[in-house]
Amino acid sequence: MTPRISGFEQQRVPVADGVELHAAVGGSGSPIVLLHGFPQTHLMWRHVAADLAADHTVIVPDLRGYGASDKPADPDGTAYAKRTMAADVVALAGALGHERFALAGHDRGALVAIRAGLDHPExxxxxxxxxxxxxxxxxxxLHGVDAAVGFHLYLMAQPPGLPEQMIAASADAFFGHFLDVWTRDPGAIPADVRAAYLAASRASVDSIVADYRATAGVDVVHDRADRAAGNRLRMPVTVLQQDWGAALGYDAAGLWRGWAPDLVHETVTCGHFMAEEAPADVVRALRALLAREPARLA
Structure with a gap:
């Protein structure tokens, strides 16, 4: 049996053009939506969601193309644009009765969350x-030999065909590689959850590749337009990151300030899967964000 978030109701919610998202919903109070990353599903939030549900309505979907959500075809390269996926999230929250909500995203879900903040600040x-x-x-x-850490970004940016074939031919090894090398605490992802992630990813190769391909294509176009227009995230923003800036030689907080003037930036000592490796730290940061008063921005 696929693991579930204890106490949460499983729903399928129509969001756009015949696409439905699978979501786990629990708790009551002011709403927060939690978006998962790669190669995971909404289950990555199981510890954090259970804590926040004590005093918040917590909505935890599978992104389009992932988990139990629909996986539409991508004939023109826009079905998995972060703009499209962000619109899904806004529609999901609206369908569940929430016109305004807090939003947290990890990895791929974080890119969707950024786009939602830029496109739907209201x-x-x-x-x-x-x-x-x-x-x-x-x-x-990403440049020089340091870019090797992101080899999958370049693989899945290639035209349709070869990436999908290569990954599907050894799907468990491919997706399992990231579950292994991106964590500093292997016990944080127990066997049943790992099996659920691999099964979901194995069934979603084409849509996962389409999601990544969009990040080397249409997502760049959208972000360049925002940068040129001076569009920024105007709401309070908290960023939790590993210390990639030190590893790759850039100022992570400085890059973020260019997009988010009302910013709290923290580095973490756990691995990439921080909601599973260090859920108490993530909960602390989210609760502090939810309690934070917006800054007065010029």
């Missing part, structure tokens, strides 16, 4: 980002 009250840089900055800091 809907997002507070924003938490776990272990990514904005798309343009991510591509800028």
């Amino acid at each position: 809907r997002i009250t507070r924003l938490a980002i776990l272990d990514v840089l904005p798309t343009l900055d991510m591509w800028d800091v």
